[in-house]
Amino acid sequence: MDPIFAPDGETIVFTREKPNDTREFWSADPLGKKSQKLDAAPGWYSATKSSPAFKSSGEEESSSASPQPESSSPAKTVESVQQAQHQSLTALDAAANAEDRPPETIKAPDGSGEIFWHEGEAKDDSLDWVMWFRDSKSGEQTEIGRLRGFPSFEPLHIERNNDQQFLFDGPLRLVFFSTHLDSSAGDTVEAFDFNKRKLIQLSPNWATPIPLPGEAAFLTLTENRYVDIPGSSKTANCSYIERWGANIKVTCEDQHEPPYCEGQPEVRYARKNSAAICYGASMYRPGKNPSVIIIRSGAD
16 A cells, blocks of 8 residues: 655555554565565655645645544545545635625736736626736737636645745646535636636546646646446546646537536546546656655545
């Protein structure tokens, strides 16, 4: 359980749980060979934390108010994983915090332009704001559209760093917003693509963006609710790791109100059409900093 690459990528350390709550530490090479039992966990393994991810202020407040156990075992039950899925925080927060003023202007860190907002047609709706983009060089203004459902107009930010709201790496130029759709779908994340000048929904449900520093790409820990279980009439709440590049392919629903576009990841790390639950991942990236990306579905 909990396999993690060593910083040099030469070995993978993992745990085995034995009867009577006994835990053993083992190592193997990246091909799963040369396994050997260790006397204790290496220092780097014990100190490893999940890689930084984009979160909302509400998520951080919720996690800080509710301490988690010191360790989270991947052997937890399906029910506990489903209960641990992203909790809706944006709907009541957005409605309670909305005032009769536009959300703040969001300036691109490279100076290419800024996001600003015009009041929508529903004058009595404090959440009806239409996103626009102003190009700094030409001064041209482009109407982008409305965030779906009950949006939070404050961008997601790297956890514990409110100032890092953008994912700009080479041709990849994004900022993320959370919005609550309804009680069935829960929350989702929409990315504003500064290249396409378009809002892109990353998942029918929640998706946590995880940067890949030094690459024009990012990962998401993506939730999908009510996935059909093959060979069964039942459904499951599932989670997957997906990889996205700078040129995100989209499918747009122009007849929907409001119109929206769904993004398609480059890769989903799961068997096609599978109903799966992702407990986490460790990715080794030779020549990159950091060399190892760690994703855990629960707390560190």
